[in-house]
Amino acid sequence: MPATRTPAQLTAVAARPLVSVVVPCFDEAAVIGETHRRLRAVLRGLPECEYEVVYVDDGSRDGTWDRLTALAAADARVRLVRLTRNFGHQPAVLAGLREAAGDAVVTIDADLQDPPGLIADMVERWRAGWPVVSARRTGREGESRFKTGTAHVFYRLLAAVADHPVSLDTGDFRLLDREVVRTLTLLPESELYLRGSVCWAGFPETSLEYGRGPRLAGRTKYTLRKMAGLSRRGLLACSSAPARVPAAVGLAWLGATAVTSAVRRRPLPLAAWTFGCEAVLLGVLGEYLLLVHREVRGRPPYVVRQRWAAGVPVPAELTADELTGPREAWTAGSAR
Template sequence: MATPVPHEGPPRPYLVSIVLPCFNEEEVLERTHQRLSRAVRDLPHEIVYVDDGSTDRTWQLIEKLTGETPTARAVRFSRNFGHQAACLAGLREADGDAVVLIDADLQDPPELIPRMVEQWLKGWSVVSARRSHRQGETVFKKATAYTYYRLLASLTQQPVALDTGDFRLLDRKVVDFVGNLGESELFLRGAISWTGFPETSIRYERDARGGGETKYTLRKMLALSRSGLLAGGAALPLRLPTYLGVASLAAAVGVGVARQDPSRSAQLGAFGVQSLVCGVLGEYLISVFRQVQGRPPYLVLERIRSTARPTDPAPKLVEEYA
């Protein structure tokens, strides 16, 4: 393991922010809050909930939990903007000298946070939780996740942390940098690796969900994968037309030498190749279009502030936005 580059060390006293993106987590949220509170009770901390447009009782539970916990606060989106947007909002809201991102479904153990803080205190700017085993997930999801991250690492022009999700601790410098990137479709995992700040990892076994169903449907997983490839600067997809063109010319020469007539299947194959190339280029154009639009990645509907924050002039209140 490489020697960490000192990040000037945390101030004394320091604050650790724990950010929890939430989307329809009513079945598990109270248990998550209890386990998290026990796990970090000896750390100077704040808890930041981000409700990503839940349609169940998640926000009502967050209001209850923040009312009972002086160090907890929350923001609520106007609608569902997606997990990456919720993580980004949490980073921007957090005041901590270090910020921990962790999902609210109890797949990632909050008891690991003190160990992550220990590594941060040693000088690491990024402390990732690397999964050695994934319980409660299908063989298909495990296999595709394993393959995807290795494919991403081979295609992109930046380092990629293998078998690592968004369960990470980030130093304030990393948080400020990532939070101000200004990308409309931020692929957080890739952005963190791209910064190049000193990073270490802690291995753990990922548990099954504490309740409810996964919010990462196949469609959302495909969208996240696409964002990772596009945001990571993968050059291979843009070079596909060249490679396919050379292959097509070689095939044409081969057919001519063998004096074989083009078949119906060959015509359909050529059409399929053209469609694939157009689709790849279209994905990049869509990404560029969304970036040029300049729309914010999320909209905050309301905010619950913490009674423990010294900057608050009054007890906990709700700020509403039109």
């Protein structure tokens, strides 16, 4: 059931709420102009809502930043964040969430595989009281059978071993209430898996089903290596099951060895097999130690190189609150 809002929250949402759309970009120069055109068409049609679009350039090398600055110069509702290098999709989304000023924040990729038209339905569900509105994929047009099949298996494996409920077939195309955004952005983790963190937070969630289309232009940036890295991050972030594999395998191994030795009435030469088993188990523990090492270092998940707001560049060291300023000033300036 949707969360119950307080009278103050209902009044704030009813008085022309601000909807932010966060768009991470990496080498999307070929499509970014059409992406913005479609987003603006949808956002202009939202009833009694203000809007802003926050583009996060995740270290693009193909002229994406130049196109984004042209958009920002022509539209004061566009805000830009430029990272110093390619930190990856999840850090880029997190950067956008921290910059967004909206009462509701929508995250969507720039390649138009996720339909911007669904944002209107998300906002309608949000205004009805749902703090999380996710888009669930029912099909993945234009993607290989390998990618589709592995994604299907991964989400179900994750759901089976996760320590908390997770949403099936759901990526980062979703709407988050300001309270949810605040919760996520205050988490101290640097190796954040946002899809799992949204479910972990436990806010009431509803979903909209859609068929994912092919890319409008360019090539996918999610290589096999990046998909494997995202899957590893998700599994380690959402489940403690891998950490328990060594104990389970060790006990099973000892039991099998004892039974086999008893049946054959002599010890088995298991030195080579034991070495291989130990190497695999140490590798699993190594993943957790590496994760702990990264968290203990305390490095931020990304570094901002430049920001644009209200059509002009601003110092990168300013915080999101300093950029946003009073709500009235921002909405007045965005009327251009």
